[in-house]
Amino acid sequence: LMASWDRNTIILLDLVKQPENARCADCGAPDPDWASYKLGVFVCLNCSGTHRDLTDVSRVKSIRLDNWEDDLVEFMRRNGNAVAKAQYEKSVPAFYYRPQQHDCVVLRDQWIRAKYARQEFTGKNGHLQKAYSSGFCDGTLWKKGKNKRQFQKRRFVLSQDDFTLRYFIKEDSKVAKAIISVRNMNAVFQPEKVGHQNGLQITYMTEDRTRNLFVYHENGQEIVNWFNAVRAVRYAYLRKALAPANDSELMPLLTTRSLKEGYMEKTGPMQWEPFKRRWFVLCSVDRKLLYFKTPMDALELGAVFIGTEAHGFSVRETPTRGSRGSRWRYGLTMETPDRNFIFMCEQELEQRDWIKAFQQVIAQPLLPQHYSSKEERQYNCVIIHNKHISK
């Protein structure tokens, strides 16, 4: 008996090395260690946790640690990730977010439930896609008060007709508290910041400032549907706005994660003002460094556009000096055509990570959407949006 288990383990280890099985069927993590012998997919330990909850559709075993009967191994051989994908991901909408290894739990969990338990993408349950594909979404979310810690129930309405997201203080309010254009809107899951596993940060522009909204829904399926509905409406908008851009150019723009976030200390434009601790957010897609007083602030205090080296932008380590009022020791200087910024980090590792992140943005080519008008594009000049940066 021992010998037959060993033989089956060897067959499985061989199967999981094949290119189509070498990554988790659900999140793409390399070298999956687990397999669902009801679905015929190889998955990572993280994703196997969700499969374990879906007892009606999936059963998981460890490739190495569990015993495998001959018929189950044969089933895995006949199926595998490519066969399952053809069936369960047959009709995933182009804008629909496919989670990756390091994405938050709710995204990966709901993707697995949508694929196998609800079978939203097999082509048979098209009606289930209406929640995010119809271009209209109306429902209640918990929203953090602008200057308060508490979350309050608010009605949100997303509409592709006029490319807006509105929210209302009361269920039956006639007038929206805010009408948000999807033009500069972003949505990103932020469970740690929001303090809820389904926490979502929505960002948009008000006049010339970035505004944050923090929301959540108790139900994971609902919040992931909202997230994908936002992506769908952004997709429809950007297809028009950036025509004739193709899908592979548009997909990275639907919703974006910041490249790096964290506290640094900054001084003012004269560089003798006292250093203050600020929460910085570096966005590579729109080449912006934003800063806030705290991670959950509603309004940005300042924004710096980051151009390329050819436009006079660079970043370097700053030698430690007896800096006025900075408690933190690890400095970096970002040079821009307007002025130099000095930032101080608490840890050397942070300093290196920030320098690397800035270098990455500076090295990216400028794209048409980084220019605010046709003329700027024509004359290849960079717009510097540093309107209130001295705060």
Ligand SMILES: *[C@@H]1O[C@H](CO)[C@@H](O)[C@H](O)[C@H]1NC(C)=O
């Ligand atoms: C497992 O999931 C968490 C998020 O829930 C993620 O941060 C982590 O990177 C994942 N681990 C692996 C090994 O993929």
Ligand SMILES: *[C@@H]1O[C@H](CO)[C@@H](O)[C@H](O)[C@H]1NC(C)=O
């Ligand atoms: C999309 O457009 C870009 C730029 O025009 C091009 O390089 C790329 O090959 C296109 N991709 C597809 C899938 O057509």
Ligand SMILES: [Zn+2]
């Ligand atoms: Zn996985």
